[in-house]
Amino acid sequence: MTPIESDSQDIAVSVKDLTMAYREKPVLWDIDMEVPRGVLMAIVGPNGAGKTTLIKAILGLLKPAAGKVEIFGKPFESQRYYVGYVPQCGSVDWDFPTNALDVVTMGRYGHLGWFKRPSKMDRDLALDALDRVGMADFADRQISQLSGGQQQRVFLARALVQDAMIYFMDEPFVGVDAVTEKTIVGILKTLRDQGKTVIVVHHDLQTLSEYFDWAFLMNVRQIALGPVSEVITQENLKAAYGGRSAIF
Amino acid sequence: MLSFDYTLIVVLFGTLILGLVSGCLGAFALLRRQSLLGDAISHAALPGICIVFMLTYSKHPLLLLLGAAVAGWIGTITVMAVVRHTSVKEDAALGIILSVFFGMGLVFLTIIQRMPTAQQSGLSTYLFGSASTLLLNDVITMAVLGAITLGILLLFWKEFKLLTFDRDYAQSLGFPISRLDILITTLIVFSIVIGLQSVGVVLMSAMIIAPAASARQWTDKLSVMVCLSGVFGAVSGVIGALLSGAISKLPTGPTIVVVISIIVIVSLLFAPLRGIVWGAMRQRRYRDNIRFQTMLTNLMLFSESDTDPFYPHDIAALTAIGRGPARKAMADLKEKGLVVNPEADMWALTAAGLKEARCILADKIGGASHD
Amino acid sequence: MIDQLFVLAIACVVAIACALPGVFLVLRQVALMSDAISHAILLGIVIVFFIVKDLHSPFLIVGAALTGILTVVLTELVIQSGRLKKDAAIGLIFPFFFSIGVILITQFAGSVHLDSDAVLLGEIAFAPFNRFLIMGLDLGPISLWVMGAVLVLNVTFITLFYKELKLSTFDSALAASMGFSPVVLHYALMSLVSITAVGAFDAVGSILVVALMITPPATAYLLTRQLKRMLLLSALIGILSAVMGFFFAVAIDASIAGAMATVTGVFFLLAFCFSPDQGVLQKYLRLKAQRVSFSATMLLVQLLDHEGTDTEREENTVSNMIDHMGWTEPFVKQVVRHGLHQKAIIRKGDGLFLTDLGRELARSAMTHT
Ligand SMILES: Nc1ncnc2c1ncn2[C@@H]1O[C@H](COP(=O)(O)OP(=O)(O)O)[C@@H](O)[C@H]1O
Ligand SMILES: [Mg+2]
Numbered sequence: 003m004t005p006i007e008s009d010s011q012d013i014a015v016s017v018k019d020l021t022m023a024y025r026e027k028p029v030l031w032d033i034d035m036e037v038p039r040g041v042l043m044a045i046v047g048p049n050g051a052g053k054t055t056l057i058k059a060i061l062g063l064l065k066p067a068a069g070k071v072e073i074f075g076k077p078f079e080s081q082r083y084y085v086g087y088v089p090q091c092g093s094v095d096w097d098f099p100t101n102a103l104d105v106v107t108m109g110r111y112g113h114l115g116w117f118k119r120p121s122k123m124d125r126d127l128a129l130d131a132l133d134r135v136g137m138a139d140f141a142d143r144q145i146s147q148l149s150g151g152q153q154q155r156v157f158l159a160r161a162l163v164q165d166a167m168i169y170f171m172d173e174p175f176v177g178v179d180a181v182t183e184k185t186i187v188g189i190l191k192t193l194r195d196q197g198k199t200v201i202v203v204h205h206d207l208q209t210l211s212e213y214f215d216w217a218f219l220m221n222v223r224q225i226a227l228g229p230v231s232e233v234i235t236q237e238n239l240k241a242a243y244g245g246r247s248a249i250f
Numbered sequence: 251m252l253s254f255d256y257t258l259i260v261v262l263f264g265t266l267i268l269g270l271v272s273g274c275l276g277a278f279a280l281l282r283r284q285s286l287l288g289d290a291i292s293h294a295a296l297p298g299i300c301i302v303f304m305l306t307y308s309k310h311p312l313l314l315l316l317g318a319a320v321a322g323w324i325g326t327i328t329v330m331a332v333v334r335h336t337s338v339k340e341d342a343a344l345g346i347i348l349s350v351f352f353g354m355g356l357v358f359l360t361i362i363q364r365m366p367t368a369q370q371s372g373l374s375t376y377l378f379g380s381a382s383t384l385l386l387n388d389v390i391t392m393a394v395l396g397a398i399t400l401g402i403l404l405l406f407w408k409e410f411k412l413l414t415f416d417r418d419y420a421q422s423l424g425f426p427i428s429r430l431d432i433l434i435t436t437l438i439v440f441s442i443v444i445g446l447q448s449v450g451v452v453l454m455s456a457m458i459i460a461p462a463a464s465a466r467q468w469t470d471k472l473s474v475m476v477c478l479s480g481v482f483g484a485v486s487g488v489i490g491a492l493l494s495g496a497i498s499k500l501p502t503g504p505t506i507v508v509v510i511s512i513i514v515i516v517s518l519l520f521a522p523l524r525g526i527v528w529g530a531m532r533q534r535r536y537r538d539n540i541r542f543q544t545m546l547t548n549l550m551l552f553s554e555s556d557t558d559p560f561y562p563h564d565i566a567a568l569t570a571i572g573r574g575p576a577r578k579a580m581a582d583l584k585e586k587g588l589v590v591n592p593e594a595d596m597w598a599l600t601a602a603g604l605k606e607a608r609c610i611l612a613d614k615i616g617g618a619s620h621d
Numbered sequence: 622m623i624d625q626l627f628v629l630a631i632a633c634v635v636a637i638a639c640a641l642p643g644v645f646l647v648l649r650q651v652a653l654m655s656d657a658i659s660h661a662i663l664l665g666i667v668i669v670f671f672i673v674k675d676l677h678s679p680f681l682i683v684g685a686a687l688t689g690i691l692t693v694v695l696t697e698l699v700i701q702s703g704r705l706k707k708d709a710a711i712g713l714i715f716p717f718f719f720s721i722g723v724i725l726i727t728q729f730a731g732s733v734h735l736d737s738d739a740v741l742l743g744e745i746a747f748a749p750f751n752r753f754l755i756m757g758l759d760l761g762p763i764s765l766w767v768m769g770a771v772l773v774l775n776v777t778f779i780t781l782f783y784k785e786l787k788l789s790t791f792d793s794a795l796a797a798s799m800g801f802s803p804v805v806l807h808y809a810l811m812s813l814v815s816i817t818a819v820g821a822f823d824a825v826g827s828i829l830v831v832a833l834m835i836t837p838p839a840t841a842y843l844l845t846r847q848l849k850r851m852l853l854l855s856a857l858i859g860i861l862s863a864v865m866g867f868f869f870a871v872a873i874d875a876s877i878a879g880a881m882a883t884v885t886g887v888f889f890l891l892a893f894c895f896s897p898d899q900g901v902l903q904k905y906l907r908l909k910a911q912r913v914s915f916s917a918t919m920l921l922v923q924l925l926d927h928e929g930t931d932t933e934r935e936e937n938t939v940s941n942m943i944d945h946m947g948w949t950e951p952f953v954k955q956v957v958r959h960g961l962h963q964k965a966i967i968r969k970g971d972g973l974f975l976t977d978l979g980r981e982l983a984r985s986a987m988t989h990t
Contacts, residue, residue: 019946021919028915032922061422067912068919068946079424087422094416097706098281099472108412112423117405144470160419285708286653293828335901336893342652342839346889349656349832353882356828360876378723452660456716463709499727504720511717518704526702 014199020069043216086166109163131159151182265487268445273461273483275441280462288458294325296355379450379503467521486510550607562598636859643834657715659827663722689815832882921983
């Protein structure tokens with residue numbers, strides 16, 4: 003293995019010169035980001051900073067005005083099976099006729115490809131994932147009859163059965179009680195310890211250093227990237243939040 | 251009097267197919283919040299039917315259906331384009347397509363009615379539908395198109411389910427969502443045009459919405475919902491056709507719609523779990539329960555300060571701090587043996603009542619510490 | 622000839638009477654309630670007709686308007702029960718009412734002048750022949766009187782409650798906090814729609830009511846954002862559609878109502894393509910220009926970032942832009958041309974260099990985001 007190859011293998015996500023605009027309004031401006039493999043990273047920034055947009059652009063859900071994204075050194079398209087995604091809560095119709103197990107099974111659809119139906123094995127994997135997030139008892143529940151925290155855990159389980167190398171999660175702690183929050187963090191840390199890369203949109207600066215190794219601070223432009231302690235400085239926060247920093 | 255002759259069997263098959271297909275696809279239309287798109291599509295189909303007839307002078311069912319499908323499809327695409335490219339909202343876009351396309355259809359229809367060919371009579375049955383005009387040829391065409399539609403639905407079942415439930419996630423898994431959108435919308439268009447001859451353009455939208463709206467009330471499982479919706483559609487189609495065959499001058503489309511509407515009403519009110527009636531009863535029982543509990547615990551709390559737990563209290567005092575009509579609640583409690591009234595308007599706990607009240611209080615305190 | 626003039630007059634009055642409440646339907650995103658109401662009222666008309674046995678009884682209007690309101694109330698109830706979404710609720714109730722209406726007509730009305738086709742399609746050509754007679758005095762077609770009254774009612778209502786309607790349409794929370802109940806206004810508007818639909822029904826049929834209520838206001842919405850102008854413009858487009866539709870229908874001897882609906886669609890299509898602000902054509906051109914100028918600014922920022930660094934020679938080149946930004950070659954050329962034209966950059970062979978102006982533009986772009 004040549005050094006260059008191993009280098010690109012150690013960078014899980016690489017974003018170069020990413021610029022995004024909704025109509026004429028720039029939402030992301032010239033973002034460069036390299037996330038090493040095996041870190042648990044938070045994307046931090048004020049509301050409207052473009053965090054969701056960044057994730058969606060990385061996942062190819064939005065078309066950037068310029069720039070490119072690579073996953074393990076290759077374009078996203080060829081690598082999508084290494085990527086798991088937990089969308090922002092509330093983006094689905096909760097009254098949809100489906101139960102928790104069914105939702106989690108959807109995480110296998112990417113592996114199944116066209117036309118193939120989920121097998122017994124896929125269902126077992128889904129049950130397993132539900133168990134890991136502590137929701138095995140709720141497998142048959144219609145999703146609207148779950149609490150906010152339970153719904154979030156179901157969506158986490160759905161990403162888990164994708165068996166990805168990199169996970170993206172958009173504000174998984176919104177509307178979640180303290181106990182569930184700790185459970186989810188525990189699962190994320192386990193994933194990290196298994197060598198997976200986890201990237202989470204987060205907006206509680208208080209818990210940042212407790213939960214995460216790395217942070218990416220941004221507000222339209224990138225402000226800092228690196229270990230949490232290096233990123234969260236007075237100066238950086240001021241650059242991101244202006245005068246209205248949450249804790250300092 | 252009805253006799254099950256050949257013509258009737260053909261008609262029944264036709265309405266069965268139409269109900270089944272529109273029911274199954276309607277379930278997806280409902281979940282995709284495209285219910286009213288059905289209204290626009292079915293109205294938009296009219297000019298398509300007319301143009302095909304004017305061009306070919308043929309009433310071959312396949313040609314007419316294809317004309318209807320193309321026009322319905324153009325209508326749908328136009329709605330999507332208007333919503334996407336302008337600030338006009340979906341409701342207005344649907345209304346525009348519905349009325350303007352239908353208006354064009356009327357213009358063509360009046361032109362056709364003046365055409366010298368004897369063939370022209372019959373196109374206006376597409377307004378309100380007439381199952382009795384279904385011929386074997388029509389039904390075969392419907393069956394083939396219906397089978398193709400349902401076949402594709404089954405083939406792409408997993409993809410459609412994911413697309414309908416969570417678009418963003420489907421896209422992140424690499425499914426081409428706009429192409430799937432177009433595919434399922436096309437299937438919905440086909441399910442509508444299949445029924446136009448029997449139900450008519452004016453009312454066909456009901457056959458998309460109503461079976462699905464009923465089915466949704468009975469189940470929380472997509473596959474069951476789609477099947478049930480197909481069954482409801484088929485049943486209403488067949489019953490409607492039978493009725494309109496038996497009673498003279500009873501138009502098929504409206505009859506089918508009345509039948510399916512009755513199914514909707516029953517489902518909305520009485521379906522297990524989701525039925526509105528059961529919901530209201532649960533709500534009431536819950537409120538009654540709260541009231542009973544308040545009464546019992548109040549009686550106990552009053553009494554304990556009096557050291558005699560079975561001390562009778564005046565109804566006026568209970569009314570003052572309880573909720574709702576106290577007299578009725580006490581009468582109900584008495585029936586359960588939890589309270590007694592030794593004299594008029596004086597009420598006291600029984601031993602069972604005291605036990606119950608203690609339980610309630612313990613529960614309340616225990617429950618509070620949970621949060 | 623005089624009859625044709627009456628037809629035109631009726632059509633114009635109907636067009637204005639429909640367009641005015643239609644503006645609020647479109648703005649409040651309940652346009653399809655006009656579809657629901659205009660179909661559902663058939664049931665009211667039929668039931669009242671069976672009772673009073675007179676097709677021109679004022680009770681017909683009352684009964685029909687009540688059915689319209691009933692439809693709205695039932696729809697709201699179903700939505701509030703949480704069992705169905707809004708679109709499904711709207712689409713369920715009116716077919717039921719309409720079907721019962723049609724069945725009643727076919728079963729019991731027999732030879733009476735009330736048949737389902739006419740109800741749906743209207744026949745404005747016959748409208749002048751129903752005369753308004755008072756003690757033998759011929760006062761013209763009834764339809765003209767009825768629709769004139771409806772028009773006066775609509776204009777009065779909208780003038781009187783203009784402020785409230787405007788406020789509750791654009792900010793219902795604020796309106797509610799100021800004491801204008803949005804619910805009351807909603808039902809008032811729906812009543813207006815019902816009455817208008819009933820009045821117009823006999824002359825133009827339910828589908829043209831929908832066309833006239835939704836399409837001209839939506840067209841006006843593409844042309845202006847001011848409520849007053851939108852009301853005027855809608856009325857104007859309605860009248861033009863009615864007049865042009867009439868002559869078109871006469872020329873090809875086809876359904877008048879259908880032709881009018883078609884013309885409203887033509888107006889919408891024109892606005893959709895060519896509206897100076899919202900039109901697809903304008904938007905396309907603007908978007909293209911925007912994309913180039915936005916990209917040119919990005920190019921400037923990129924050049925500034927690498928200016929004076931070791932890698933400047935490789936980074937700040939045309940070929941690197943193709944590679945780096947993920948742009949196609951023709952697009953890079955377009956962007957560079959834009960930059961050159963702005964006098965923000967200079968090109969030397971493959972290399973790109975900022976001018977002073979370019980540097981300033983890049984800096985201001987960075988600070989402004
Ligand atoms: N579909 C959209 N159209 C136009 N602007 C949008 C759209 N989605 C988001 N925006 C704008 O982009 C900015 C960034 O949004 P988002 O990425 O959701 O921020 P965050 O997730 O950091 O709160 C916001 O100012 C928002 O208003
Ligand atoms: Mg966000």
